[in-house]
Amino acid sequence: MRRVALTIDNVKYDLVVDNRESLWETMNFQLGLSNSNLGCDRAQCGACAVLVDGKAVNGCTVLSARLGRGQKIATVAGLATGPGVAGLHPIQRAFWLDGGFQCGICTRGFIMSTVQLLGATPKPTTAEIAEGLAGNICRCGEYAKIFTAVNTAAAEMRGEKVTHLASPVVVGTAGVTETAPGAAGVSKEFQFATPMGTIEDYDPFEQALKKRDGILSVSGNERSVTIKWDPAKLDEAKVRAILVDLGHAAR
């Protein structure tokens, strides 16, 4: 048994560990942090990847007794900067909403490997992404969307605007339809050719517009409306045709 102090996501823990105890065992069983998953227990799959001083390591094979010299251990638990979907780190949000996982057991490890990759290479090529993530196995085989997620996250981290492939379900107030943040789509503001008579005329129009297939979100007033639509189902011409159909053509 050995006494050791571990700094995990900026929190210092004073612990007594078995000499044979891995970092994963300490974090999972002694501390109950649920911040890392085990896949093979022998450094062959990368599911347990966490960062130690910025470098991705297999937590199942790093011995806790060997740490304790102030190394900074970073896991997924330390990435979010605020609550909810909006507070997630771009990498977390992208893996979720771009479908970078199915069962998710490998995801905590992939996220930390991606943190390391994008920290070193903010605009990686496909080959660089593959090399950077070659030590993480996804048995569900979701590599296609892992590429998507990493690219989207990298773009957002470089300050670009991004959209995601799917929406999360955001539980709303009863009776209110909302579109969740991050839904993929194309947005445009339209000016009505003829403004509506009153703002009260706008509400039923908005309700009817939202029910059309492919329309993702609607907001506006009696003079203009901003519409977001699914580019797989509609284009601008079709949206304009819908507006004509509803009696409020756009300019």
Add this chain to the structure above:
Amino acid sequence: MAQIEAVRVVQDAAYAASLSDQDWYALAQDPAWQEMVSEQSEMVAGVIAQYGNKLPGGGQSSAPTEIPVFRPFQVIGTDVARIQGYGIVTNTGTYTENLRMPGMLFMRTLRSRYPHAKIKSIDTSEAEKIPGVRKILHRGNLPEEYKDVFLGSALPTRFLFNEEVFEVGAPIAVIAADSEHIGDVAMRAIKVEYEVLPAALDMLEAMKSSTPKQFTSNLDGTTIAITAPLVRGDPTSAKADVVVDNVARKSTEQHVALELTNSLSYWDGDKLNMTYTNQHGHGTRSGLSQALKLPQNKVRIFQTGYLGSGYGYRSGIDLSEAHAAILSKLTGRPIKNNYTRYEDFVTRTHRPEFRNEMKLGVNRDGTISFGIFKVIANVGAQRAGAANGSWVNMQDLYKIPNLRLEAVDVMTNSYKSGPYRCVSHPNGTFALETTMDKAAYAINMDPVEFRLKNLNEVGNPDTKKPFSNPGIRDCITQVATAINWKSVWHAPKAKQVRPGVYHGIGMAAHLCSHGAGSNPSTGQVIINSDGSVQAVSGVTDIGSGQRTNMMMVAAEALGVPLNLVTITPYVDTDNTTDSGGTNGSRMTNTGGRGMYEAGVDARNQVLKYAADKFNTDFATANVATRVTAADVDMDNTGSVFIKADKTKKLTLAQVVQFKATSIIGKSDYLQPTNWEQVALAAHAAEVEVDTVTGTVKITRYVAAHDVGKAFNPFSIRQQVEGGVVMATGAVFTEELLIDKATGLPLNPNLLDYRPLSIKDAPLAEVIIVEKPKAYGTFGGHGLGEPPMGPPAPTIVNAVYNAVGVWVTEMPLTRDKLLAALKASN
């Protein structure tokens, strides 16, 4: 009541005939039977045809039989991310492996190192002295009540601790200790005396009558089962212009679910509580209830809702789960059992090794005259069936007027077979589709045209059950169009793209029996007094998003936006009803039907109570108008209105408050059995084959699947993308080996049995074909498993097109390809 042996019912006609009505009801409760119905429907088809009226439902169903027409979909068909997503990408989601409890002890299992042996003695005295060792359990000190407990079908009987063991990894003793490290040390301190017995380690050797028998079977030797051949027409006399022979072989594969099998058990008085990595909560409950001789309501199974998948190998329990429960009872402490990767690889189940002997007679005009197909499967150290699960595409996919199908399941002292994503169908597709290409090339016909010419689009020719709106032609033609087949396809070895490197293109079609329903199909939809909605379902999510889909179905059926509905990620058998196991690609359809029926039930109540409320308000206002439920509608915003006057509307909250108690929609649905429910698909790929190094690079991959109706296209694309990667692993790198001298597993680890990494993975383009079915939910047909079928023959066929050699032995390693190239020169 004696335990009914599920596999024996299927393989032993006399045993099946001897069952009483009580026995049939007991069998229907057996999770092993339920899993066979879901995953291996071909195995049980004969029994159900003969004895179906003795099973619950008696072959009847609650279903209408026309293809459902629904209101324009509002929720179904949208791209929705996983409800568990936030928990997965942060530390707030807990997988079973993340769980711990105060006072928890860790379990370790000492296992046999011999494939066939008698345990003469066990001495645990030294191990028990090790500090931190709390209890050691073995055959000698197993409580009396558990000594006759066995799992699965008898022969070789798998008691909790066998005196005679039939596989490497059979449990001999289990240890409860303060840590896994102490348990490991204790394991090594236990002394076991073995009498080593001869083992059958080779599938073909084991079929011989000279191989020493380990138990009685229906053939001399160790073969455990020969399925009665299926014969159609007159295959032995049928004539054909060209006869093509093909021997196709597949190696043993394993699921390699990344969350190692693990469980956490504790007792609450006389009630067992277990959180366990499983694909069927109520099935696990049944299994433990049988093993521990407890009534089902004294067993509680919990699923956290976060599961590192399963791919078919954890629908039920194995011996370790019973051991853990008993250890917990004896020590009075929670027991955590984490399998090592070695244990998970070796002691759980596998897709077996197969050998297929195929003979196809074709005419020069492209018509198929006859097929004689024999499938041999190595089911390992157990009584099981796997071979005839490869038959269904051979029966159903093409018009083959004269057909003979044979199936032999061989027992060896080796890896036990069990369902692994698509079960035996990848083998059936591999065997048939490589044979089809061989035949096409033999008569100089385009492989796509050859298939289209012979497609069967009617139904099962032998049982006469019809397909419902089959989309196989669409799958093949759309994939061919997407990959530019007509302009890209060329003669074999005709296109060298770089010195020694040749381009090839190949395709394969797929049909399997997965994706539609079995029973039960239940659920509840609850509308609370504030109008918020709860979907309650016992459906297990194994990572494909089943619970997200359940929520979508409930919302659509009720007629409200998705964000008014919640569903828990977790499942607790104490407060959900059974919808069967998440296996057989059935769950979105079957559990979904439970949600659908419950949602419709709730909706009907909403309309009725809304009408009552409108009428009450009219009466109060002295208005003469009266409405019935038929005059009222819901518009997917949570509003309920009178169709003739939409200004008269109520919120869901108002309706529920008028009723004064929650609205509860319920379902208990039985699936129809009158359809031939098949999943259909076609894949195509372009490859570059390097004749110097023997490597194959996939340069393009396209996959089309008929899903009936796409509930969540986002998840559907994932299933196909992921399945192609998973199946391609078995094409190039994956095979589980044993040392033929000792029977020891050679490569049960992730370096020597290598799933594909991001560097190797083909990236499939996915085409979703929607041909709504008359069964299931919203016309849908599931597809978790079907993507596993086509990759092997697609790639093998493309390699042939590239370099003119057939390598029909999986995996297609470099040395095999180079040897085949050398032999052809």
